Amino acid sequence: MVRLSVNLNKVALIRNSRGADYPNLVKVATDCEQFGAQGITIHPRPDQRHARYDDVAALKEVVTTELNIEGYPAEHFNQIVLSNRPHQVTLVPDEPGQLTSDHGWDTVAKADFLKEVLAGFREAGIRTSLFVDPDERMIEGAKEVGADRIEFYTGPFAHQFAADRAGAVAPFTRACRFAQEIGMGINAGHDLNLDNLTYFASRMPGLQEVSIGHALVSDALYYGMANTIAMYRSCLSNAAALQEG
Numbered sequence: 001m002v003r004l005s006v007n008l009n010k011v012a013l014i015r016n017s018r019g020a021d022y023p024n025l026v027k028v029a030t031d032c033e034q035f036g037a038q039g040i041t042i043h044p045r046p047d048q049r050h051a052r053y054d055d056v057a058a059l060k061e062v063v064t065t066e067l068n069i070e071g072y073p074a075e076h077f078n079q080i081v082l083s084n085r086p087h088q089v090t091l092v093p094d095e096p097g098q099l100t101s102d103h104g105w106d107t108v109a110k111a112d113f114l115k116e117v118l119a120g121f122r123e124a125g126i127r128t129s130l131f132v133d134p135d136e137r138m139i140e141g142a143k144e145v146g147a148d149r150i151e152f153y154t155g156p157f158a159h160q161f162a163a164d165r166a167g168a169v170a171p172f173t174r175a176c177r178f179a180q181e182i183g184m185g186i187n188a189g190h191d192l193n194l195d196n197l198t199y200f201a202s203r204m205p206g207l208q209e210v211s212i213g214h215a216l217v218s219d220a221l222y223y224g225m226a227n228t229i230a231m232y233r234s235c236l237s238n239a240a241a242l243q244e245g
């Protein structure tokens, strides 16, 4: 079954807006785990407008499922990850001022850089993942530089879903099969939501984990966090049943 990692960036955004420690990210993370989250993700960006670098240590103390830290591998980010050793680090090719992630790595052009950074994380015993588009060359490149997993950037799928769901998912299914064939672990995320998740996950053979934040935290405003996590878990169970059927 695909695991659900809850991205708490948007919870941190609310916290930061008043300069105090409320909502408290550690409490929200432990509550999410109790409600059924199978992982906690944060993506600290250089502007620290939502998750901050010092959240990594605080979350590492309490998260018992899987802590996944996403970000661009600049020196400060690498130091924070190496000193806190989360279960997984997901490297994302974001520019410093980027509003949100909008593309995967060019794992061929950046091969030397990625190889060196990933080797450091591997030596520290941290599972590594590279954010990629559904492109066989980039997946092969991720394997060659030593990543354990890839995370598919699912923004384009989500944006096309309403107009043409079959067309939207097709390149991801193909890329997923390819990743499976060459032995890469497979994660996915960005703009997944209650409408598109079951369809997506049911067509991704071997998908191991999704990280979901923006839509999930927005849904929690209406349904509450416990119900919302149950609803996302239920989408993933339905997807598994569809794959078996």
Ligand SMILES: CC(=O)[C@@H](O)[C@H](O)COP(=O)(O)O
Pocket (backbone or CB within 6 Å): 007, 009, 010, 042, 043, 070, 092, 099, 100, 101, 131, 189, 190, 213, 214
């Ligand atoms: C890599 C990725 O897709 C997520 O980490 C996403 O970027 C988080 O989104 P925000 O930082 O916009 O909340």
Ligand SMILES: NCC(=O)COP(=O)(O)O
Pocket (backbone or CB within 6 Å): 007, 041, 070, 151, 188, 189, 190, 191, 192, 211, 212, 213, 214, 215, 216
């Ligand atoms: N890696 C994707 C992620 O963590 C959450 O992305 P989104 O659901 O906030 O778009």
